[in-house]
Amino acid sequence: MEAKNIDLRGFKFIETADGSLTLYNPIFDETYHSKTAGAVRESLEKFVYPSLILEKAKSQKSIVILEVGFGLGYNAAVAITELLKVNPNLKITYWGLDLIVNPLIEKLSLPQPYGEIYELLKHRLLKEKKLQFSEGNLEFNLILGDATKTIKGLNIKADAIFHDAFSPQKNPQLWSLEFFKEEKRNIKPEGFWVSFSVAKKVRQNLLKLGFKLFNVKPVGRRAPSTAASLNPPERLNEYLTPLEEKELKKLLKG
Numbered sequence: 001m002e003a004k005n006i007d008l009r010g011f012k013f014i015e016t017a018d019g020s021l022t023l024y025n026p027i028f029d030e031t032y033h034s035k036t037a038g039a040v041r042e043s044l045e046k047f048v049y050p051s052l053i054l055e056k057a058k059s060q061k062s063i064v065i066l067e068v069g070f071g072l073g074y075n076a077a078v079a080i081t082e083l084l085k086v087n088p089n090l091k092i093t094y095w096g097l098d099l100i101v102n103p104l105i106e107k108l109s110l111p112q113p114y115g116e117i118y119e120l121l122k123h124r125l126l127k128e129k130k131l132q133f134s135e136g137n138l139e140f141n142l143i144l145g146d147a148t149k150t151i152k153g154l155n156i157k158a159d160a161i162f163h164d165a166f167s168p169q170k171n172p173q174l175w176s177l178e179f180f181k182e183e184k185r186n187i188k189p190e191g192f193w194v195s196f197s198v199a200k201k202v203r204q205n206l207l208k209l210g211f212k213l214f215n216v217k218p219v220g221r222r223a224p225s226t227a228a229s230l231n232p233p234e235r236l237n238e239y240l241t242p243l244e245e246k247e248l249k250k251l252l253k254g
């Protein structure tokens with residue numbers, strides 16, 4: 001879908017807890033980020049830190065990220081900036097999937113240190129209309145279209161999958177077992193799938209596919225979020241706690 005064909009009526013800018021702005025999407029009747037966690041804080045604490053990519057960036061030469069729901073590009077800008085802070089020579093390959101490039105991102109900005117990469121992404125996507133580009137050690141690819149279809153053409157091995165669709169209630173097709181199978185095909189065994197959801201069905205689908213589950217330290221609410229890996233390393237970080245036996249039993253019971 002071309003950006004210029006989107007009906008922007010009903011989209012609203014909303015301030016989140018850390019002062020960063022997000023958007024309300026009237027089609028899905030949901031905001032792009034948690035108002036109570038704060039948009040930038042959510043990127044860091046629900047996606048970047050629990051995915052263990054910063055730890056891996058210290059010893060690996062390259063990191064591959066797949067984001068389902070590129071949205072406003074916040075997770076991308078935050079992750080790329082944080083990775084380059086840890087290892088300025090790192091080769092980063094970023095794959096984003098979304099229905100559209102939302103033209104309203106032109107009006108959004110991110111605080112430093114994320115502003116620089118965010119402005120670069122916006123410039124390439126909106127001004128130059130490039131969905132694929134290389135910049136230094138960054139290779140960026142945004143694939144537009146329904147992710148249930150576009151993911152089938154993807155054949156990568158990601159260190160992290162940022163699963164950032166709208167909620168399972170509003171966006172169920174991106175939380176199905178079939179969709180998770182496609183994500184499993186595109187992740188390294190030791191890679192981490194991370195998402196804001198703690199829904200039972202979501203966790204059960206991940207378990208069915210052989211993922212080991214982790215609670216991610218809550219941010220902006222009482223409930224944790226979810227991280228999952230097929231073959232997690234022994235050394236985790238403070239954001240990740242393996243599910244307790246009783247939580248697992250409850251999930252397996254149905």
Ligand SMILES: C[S@@+](CC[C@H](N)C(=O)[O-])C[C@H]1O[C@@H](n2cnc3c(N)ncnc32)[C@H](O)[C@@H]1O
Nearest residue numbers: 069070071072073074075098099146147164166
């Ligand atoms: C919660 S927002 C993502 C926020 C984003 N990760 C960020 O950092 O700004 C969810 C995104 O999923 C996208 N989406 C919803 N259904 C989709 C589908 N079937 N295929 C691809 N993208 C979809 C929406 O367009 C929206 O941009």
